[in-house]
Amino acid sequence: METQPVRDQRRFSRFPTGAFKLVVALVCLGLAATAVHNVVRLDRLRVEYLRNQAMEIAAAMEVQARGPNRANPAFWQNLFTERLADRGSSIAFLALLEESGRAPAVEGQKDRFAAAIDGPSGLIQAQGVSLYIHDTTPPMPGMGGGPGMGGGRGKGPGMGRRMPPFRLRVAIFASEADFIRWEAVVHLTMNGVAIITLLALATYFLRTLNRFLRLKEKEESALHLTALGAMAATLAHEIRNPLGAMKGLTQLAQEDLPGDHKTQALMSTVVREAERLEQLVTDLLTFARPRDPQISRFDFLRLLADLKAALQPRLDAARIRMEIDPGADALVLDSDENGLRQVLLNVLLNAMDATPAEGTITVRASRDPKASLLIVEIDDTGPGLGGRDPEEMFQPFSTTKAKGTGLGLPVSRQIMERLGGSLDLSDRPEGGARCTIRLPLQDRA
Numbered sequence: 148m149e150t151q152p153v154r155d156q157r158r159f160s161r162f163p164t165g166a167f168k169l170v171v172a173l174v175c176l177g178l179a180a181t182a183v184h185n186v187v188r189l190d191r192l193r194v195e196y197l198r199n200q201a202m203e204i205a206a207a208m209e210v211q212a213r214g215p216n217r218a219n220p221a222f223w224q225n226l227f228t229e230r231l232a233d234r235g236s237s238i239a240f241l242a243l244l245e246e247s248g249r250a251p252a253v254e255g256q257k258d259r260f261a262a263a264i265d266g267p268s269g270l271i272q273a274q275g276v277s278l279y280i281h282d283t284t285p286p287m288p289g290m291g292g293g294p295g296m297g298g299g300r301g302k303g304p305g306m307g308r309r310m311p312p313f314r315l316r317v318a319i320f321a322s323e324a325d326f327i328r329w330e331a332v333v334h335l336t337m338n339g340v341a342i343i344t345l346l347a348l349a350t351y352f353l354r355t356l357n358r359f360l361r362l363k364e365k366e367e368s369a370l371h372l373t374a375l376g377a378m379a380a381t382l383a384h385e386i387r388n389p390l391g392a393m394k395g396l397t398q399l400a401q402e403d404l405p406g407d408h409k410t411q412a413l414m415s416t417v418v419r420e421a422e423r424l425e426q427l428v429t430d431l432l433t434f435a436r437p438r439d440p441q442i443s444r445f446d447f448l449r450l451l452a453d454l455k456a457a458l459q460p461r462l463d464a465a466r467i468r469m470e471i472d473p474g475a476d477a478l479v480l481d482s483d484e485n486g487l488r489q490v491l492l493n494v495l496l497n498a499m500d501a502t503p504a505e506g507t508i509t510v511r512a513s514r515d516p517k518a519s520l521l522i523v524e525i526d527d528t529g530p531g532l533g534g535r536d537p538e539e540m541f542q543p544f545s546t547t548k549a550k551g552t553g554l555g556l557p558v559s560r561q562i563m564e565r566l567g568g569s570l571d572l573s574d575r576p577e578g579g580a581r582c583t584i585r586l587p588l589q590d591r592a
Contacts, residue, residue, distance in 0.1 A: 162356060164353065167349070167353070168349070168353075171345060171346070171349045174345060175342045175345060175346065178338050178341055178342050178345075179338065179342060181338060182334060182335050182338035182339070185331065185334045185335070185338075186331045186334070186335055189327055189328070189330055189331035189334070190328075190331065192327055193321075193324040193327040193328060193331075194270055194279070196323075196324045196327060197270070197279035197319060197321060197323065197324050198279065198281060200237070200279075200319055200323060200324075201279055201280075201281030201317045201318075201319050202281060202283070202317075204230065204234065204238065204241075204317050204319070205281060205283045205315055205317045207230070208223075208226055208227075208230060208241075208315065209283070209315070211226055212226060220243055220251035220252040221252070223243045223251075223252040223315075224243075224252040224253075224254060227241040227243075227252060227253070227254030227255070228254055230254075231254055231255055235255075237319050237320055237323050238255055238317070238318070238319055238320075239255055239256055239260055239263075239273075239276075239278050239318040239319060239320055240253060240254065240255030240256055240257050240260055240263075240264065240316075240318045241253070241254050241255055241315075241316070241317060241318070242254075242257075242264050242315075242316040242318075243313050243314070243315060243316075244264070244265060244313065244314040244315075244316055245313060245314075246314075248265040250264055250265065255318070259274055260273050260274065260278070260318065263278060263280065263318060264316070266280070267280070268280040268281060268282045268316075270321060276320065276321075277320070277321035277322070278318050278319070278320060278321060279318070279319050279320075279321050280316060280317070280318045281316070281317045281318075281319075282314050282315070282316050282317075283314070283315050283317075284313070284314055284315070371543075386424070386428055390421055390424055390425060390428075391425070393417070393421055394417075394418055394421040394422065394425075397414050397417045397418050397421070398414075398418060400414060401414045401415070401418075427554075439565075440482075440483035440486055440562075440565055440566055441483055441484075441485060441486075442481055442482060442483060442589075443481070443482075443483075443484055444479060444480070444481050445479070445480060445482075445484045446477055446478065446479055446480075447478040447479070447480050447487070447512065447521065448471075448473050448477060448478050448512065450484065450487065450488060450491070451471055451473075451491070451510060451512065452471070454488065454491055454492060454495060455469055455471060458495060458496075458499070461499065462499065465499060465502075465504060466504040466505055467499060467502050467504070467505075467506050467507070467508060468506070468507045468508070469495075469507075469508045469509075469510070470507060470508070470509045470510070471510045471512075472509065472510065472511040472512070473512055478512060478514070478521065480521065480586075480588070480589070481589040482566060482586060482589065483562070483566055486562045486565075486566065487562075487566075487586075489558070489559070489562060490559040490562050490563060490570065490584065491523075491525075491584075493555040493556065493558065493559045494525050494556075494559060494570075494582045494584075495508065495510075495525065496555070497555065497556070497582075498525055498526075498527040498529070498580075498582070499527075501527050501529030501530065501579075501580060502527045502528055502529045502579075503528070503529065506527065506528040506529065507527075507528050508525065508526070508527050508528075509524075509525070509526045510523065510524070510525050511523070511524045511526075514588065519587060519588045520585050520586065520587060520588060521584075521585070521586040521587075521588055522583065522584070522585055523583070523584040523585075523586075524581055524582070524583050524584075525581070525582045525583075525584075526575060526579055526580070526581050527579045527580055528578065528579045529579050529580060530578075530579075531574040531575065531578060531579055531580045532572065532573075532574050532580055537571065537572040537573060540556050540572055541556050541557050541560050541570075541572075542557065543557050556570070556572075563584065563585075563586070566586060566587075567586075567587045568584065568585050568586040568587060569583075569584070569585045570582065570583075570584055570585075571583045571585075
């Protein structure tokens with residue numbers, strides 16, 4: 148029957164993270180597209196607003212320029228002066244242009260914008276200022292468009308000769324429409340803030356969800372360890388004492404029997420299996436009730452040498468070489484020597500079980516001064532992890548050995564975590580497996 152933490156973890160682990168990220172990305176793209184569309188739309192609206200303003204000024208002057216005087220540049224000059232007096236802050240210049248480009252009437256900042264007087268129309272840059280220039284052709288004698296205006300001889304004064312065509316040019320400052328530009332900036336800023344906020348919230352949500360799942364996993368592990376602790380206490384009481392008695396009595400019986408007795412082999416098997424069960428109980432107790440680290444100063448390279456010497460008979464029997472690359476003359480640590488000895492022994496025994504005859508186990512130890520770490524890499528030339536998830540190896544009772552307890556690696560990782568370090572497994576690119584031990588270096592006084 149599943150516990151509530153397990154059901155919660157499985158429910159939340161099915162959260163569609165990929166779909167969530169896709170939805171957030173699509174919403175952000177939509178907001179970005181909307182922002183670009185608004186900027187383009189408001190920019191067009193700004194140009195249209197400037198055009199309407201210029202056309203309004205031109206239309207007002209055309210209404211005033213009625214009668215025969217509209218063909219007189221001096222009349223337009225006076226009209227320009229009056230218009231500038233009314234709206235001088237928004238008008239850059241007013242000009243009446245002949246077809247040749249000559250301006251018989253100009254008013255405004257004509258010296259500053261001299262190049263723009265007969266230049267292109269529309270939204271332009273002149274002397275570092277944005278201008279909108281609008282051209283219109285006012286009806287006047289000799290230009291066509293009505294009686295007496297078709298280019299022939301008119302009847303009114305001054306209309307008996309053909310007048311050259313004029314263009315009325317109105318140039319206004321584009322700053323007149325800055326409020327539209329600011330609106331575009333506000334829209335763009337708000338959409339940008341919305342996108343950044345959405346991404347930040349999505350990232351925070353996913354991190355919080357992952358943290359929650361890790362806490363649930365730790366909670367499940369704590370419940371599991373509690374159950375193991377209770378079971379270990381029962382095993383220690385119910386199994387260890389009878390098992391020790393069985394082992395001792397069997398060994399006494401072996402001593403009383405001749406060495407060539409036919410039951411000696413059977414009794415040796417009983418003793419060996421009893422020792423294996425004792426080791427299982429010991430590992431289980433160690434995993435369920437870990438001891439506190441005993442910190443002392445020791446030479447890590449000497450510890451490696453002692454372990455190699457202790458394992459050398461088994462290495463020779465299995466025809467396996469063990470090479471130690473110290474990377475330094477000495478590695479003096481302040482840590483739990485017995486705990487590290489147990490970790491290294493478990494890892495080396497696993498490497499020996501995985502390495503075939505004539506294979507090699509390589510141990511490399513080095514300091515990482517930047518991260519203040521001791522890094523130990525133990526490589527073997529075995530088959531590697533075989534496509535298995537390395538984290539599965541650290542689950543209690545997970546083992547591929549026929550006589551393994553499945554507690555060696557979980558106990559070893561637990562010891563490393565209590566020392567503030569880590570223990571990881573991975574495949575080597577050239578074949579075989581690699582166990583990486585990382586241990587924080589303590590400052591030595």
